[in-house]
Amino acid sequence: MSGGVEKPYVGGQAVIEGVMMRSPRCLAIAVRRQDGTIVVREDAWISIWERLKFLRWPFFRGAVVLAESVYNGIQALNFAAAQAEVGAPSEEGDAKAAAQAKVSQAVGATEPAAAPPSEEANAGGSAFTIFISFVMAIGLFVGLPHALAWLTGAAAGQPLDVDSFLFHLLDGLFKLGIFVAYIWGISLIPEIRRVFEYHGAEHKVVNVYENNLELSLENARRFTTFHARCGTSFLLFVLVLSIFMFAAVFPFIPKVSDVTLVNHLAMIFIKVPLMLPLAGFAYEINRFASRHPDQLWVQLIVAPGRLMQKLTTKEPSDDQLEIALAAMRAALAREAALQDVDAVAARASAKASAGKVEVFQDYGDFAASVSGH
Numbered sequence: 001m002s003g004g005v006e007k008p009y010v011g012g013q014a015v016i017e018g019v020m021m022r023s024p025r026c027l028a029i030a031v032r033r034q035d036g037t038i039v040v041r042e043d044a045w046i047s048i049w050e051r052l053k054f055l056r057w058p059f060f061r062g063a064v065v066l067a068e069s070v071y072n073g074i075q076a077l078n079f080a081a082a083q084a085e086v087g088a089p090s091e092e093g094d095a096k097a098a099a100q101a102k103v104s105q106a107v108g109a110t111e112p113a114a115a116p117p118s119e120e121a122n123a124g125g126s127a128f129t130i131f132i133s134f135v136m137a138i139g140l141f142v143g144l145p146h147a148l149a150w151l152t153g154a155a156a157g158q159p160l161d162v163d164s165f166l167f168h169l170l171d172g173l174f175k176l177g178i179f180v181a182y183i184w185g186i187s188l189i190p191e192i193r194r195v196f197e198y199h200g201a202e203h204k205v206v207n208v209y210e211n212n213l214e215l216s217l218e219n220a221r222r223f224t225t226f227h228a229r230c231g232t233s234f235l236l237f238v239l240v241l242s243i244f245m246f247a248a249v250f251p252f253i254p255k256v257s258d259v260t261l262v263n264h265l266a267m268i269f270i271k272v273p274l275m276l277p278l279a280g281f282a283y284e285i286n287r288f289a290s291r292h293p294d295q296l297w298v299q300l301i302v303a304p305g306r307l308m309q310k311l312t313t314k315e316p317s318d319d320q321l322e323i324a325l326a327a328m329r330a331a332l333a334r335e336a337a338l339q340d341v342d343a344v345a346a347r348a349s350a351k352a353s354a355g356k357v358e359v360f361q362d363y364g365d366f367a368a369s370v371s372g373h
Helices: 061-084 090-107 119-155 165-187 190-210 217-222 231-252 260-291 296-312 318-337 343-352 363-372
Strands: 011-015 018-023 026-032 038-044 356-360
Touching (some): 011 190, 011 318, 026 318, 038 318, 038 363, 119 260, 165 190, 165 296, 190 318, 217 318, 260 296, 318 363, 356 363
Antiparallel strands (some): 011 018, 026 038
16 A cells, blocks of 8 residues: 555455455455355454454454454354355255355354345354354363363372463363364365365465565465464464463462362363453464564464464465455455545444445456456
8 A cells, every 4th residue: 555554454264165354444255156156245344442442452452353353254154154055056065065064063153044144143143153162162172171181180199280380281282282183183074175275375365465466366376375373373372372371370369169170160261261361462472473474583483383284274276366366355445445434434334335245257257346446
């Protein structure tokens, strides 16, 4: 952008047969249907920190970004699941629908309805899905590691409590092991592998954008599928930082009960709100790393994330790169239209054009449409 205006900050997410891109005031989802057409949905997006300015502050904004990313991501997954099978032959469509259900279950989307849901139904379904996904994530990545650390100490004849650093070290190692095993396990599902290919496409296109190059297939092919600001790296930072934060905080938390089981259950629940400052700190590290990739210490701390992204990103095809490019260009076009609009006018725009959906015959058709605006 010219005139000294700061470039919009854009992040993305892979979805079923598509990519979602989010800029400060816009969310765009591009999905390739079974008949080869491309469907693009645009929404104006107003972050909660437009109303609560203090949430923009460092160490606050990370928790906001995490919460909004989960909400946007599940909405995008539901939309993509509903669109990906449009135009498929009936027999093939039935088989594919069952396969897409696997993807939805693995990544936390609800099963797509036969017809587009109303705004109320969509909001209710998203809220329910977020709740179920949250409960499952807490159980798998907080409750289970905590229980394994406790049981390991008991089995070794050296009962461990939350005031011990060794307890939190074991807890953290179990978290990392479960996280890696989960990612590796779902990567074996062919449909998930395609999502990981779209994840690679999303990273390549974001890299093109952040390097101030033209958003083209040729430029996207040149880049790696790695990105320092990836959600995979973010989650790894959270898991590692949790070892040290919990080891520092829990010795000062008094016991809730003399019954060991009850006390450990209480400690698990206490960990949940502590994830918010953890997310804030991890976000700042991730953000700094993406802006200073050449510094040695940054390369060291992103190395584990780079290794994890070998599991969560795969080399995309040109067709998949086109979808990521379409999502990025749609988001930037809407963002440019809202550049000089204040928050009140942006909210009015969001209501007036909520869920704008267009279908294009191919990427060339989409590109011509964007260039003509």
